[in-house]
Amino acid sequence: MRQTLWIKTLAAAALTAGLTSLPAHAQDSRVNDELAKYREALADGNPADLLEVRGEGLWREKRGPKQASLEACDLGLGPGKLEGAYAQLPRYFKDTGKVMDVESRLVHCMVSLQGFKADEVTRHWYSKPGTESDIEALVTFIGAKSNGLKIHAPASHPEEARMAKMGEYIFYRRSGPQDFSCAICHGQEGKRIRLQELGNLTTPAGAGEAMKTWPSYRVSQGAVWTMQRRLIDCMRQARWPEPNYLSDAVIALETFLQKTASGTVMETPGIKR
Template identity: 55%
Template structure:
């Protein structure tokens, strides 16, 4: 069995090799960007695609997955219990394919939950943590690793290769989906932006980044099925909660509370639109 330490050493060697190749690719992309507007855009997109392909061959997210699996199985909290009886929607302890069906309605909680809300719920009910303890430090920063990000990496990795299949069978699921749709088109903040401003039109770009049209099947599937992801620029695995938090921050919206129902609603809307796509996370992003 490969330990976390062994995986770390293996990935360190991979990452060093990949980093050198990535630098060369980045230089090529910059050179292309300076060679002329029309040609540069196509060439830069091509080089960025090569860059992502090379990085994917040594994705450090494997370390987060391994650490998350250890946390899932390790007894913790006042009740000294593991999370192996946590029901993610497919029965206590079943992780395979669970993320591909989230968010969903949970009768025991009486509400629709996304993965991170559900993990916090299980940490409270099974391990005896307070809500504040269960959601402490949801996003990693320098010297402060996040337990939630590691747990999320493990659980999402268990759905790799599974088709997205988010349902709207319960009345609450339908209500939350409708709320998420409203949130997607809601304009606000200092820039009077909505999610749809950037993600409901074909061919949008910001700097060197293509912006997927999340209202198309192809765009929704390509975007949603690759999060969570290891962010090369941040050196951390970032979850869907973080992705949406950061989007709202850039729109200059009020900061959403971690695990808030409005973020779950927006996630529900995006996840349902990605149905049929093959999940391929945790992935890797710039």
């Protein structure tokens, strides 16, 4: 199974590299067509499915100093209720007095319910060669429980509204040595970088298209990425000071984007280039 997926990944990478020799006006159409075919070929065998199964095992397993499972974790709909929970995050949690996304809430539950230390569970918050991430697996499992349901994150609580406003400010703020902002790439229609189309995240349709498939398996990386990792990497590429994992800045951006994407039907885990 793994060998087959690896061969498919290499084939996709080689195909994309070969397409760069085409004239610029033909590249977009060809790349989109070939990526669509590749996604279709993996539709019944998304590598993220394996991580989803692992995440379910971690959710139910009794672990940590307290030898407890995560089945009592409240992601906003009540202890252990996962159907649609991801699609309604980030949201305000009274017990912490904070707006939290799925990853910050998971860390909170792993600390409070299972007795882990925060630095212990966040040490491997994303996978590396030879090192698997429990958080990525759990997020993939939880995200899949919202598949087919609509994103509903209206930011109606005052703290949610404040975070959404902060996220909007960050989205448009030009910063870093290149005087860059999120909006430069994602603030209007018809933009691209190299062979990649850049969605307009200021519209419900554009934000919805971007948000509905996360977490996603990234073919170019051979790994599943969460929304935290995607946004932190975007900031890095924009040459901004890289934010800490679970920082308010990243959660604020998520809140703004999820609010904009509300009404879009989730399709996760997705497949990205």
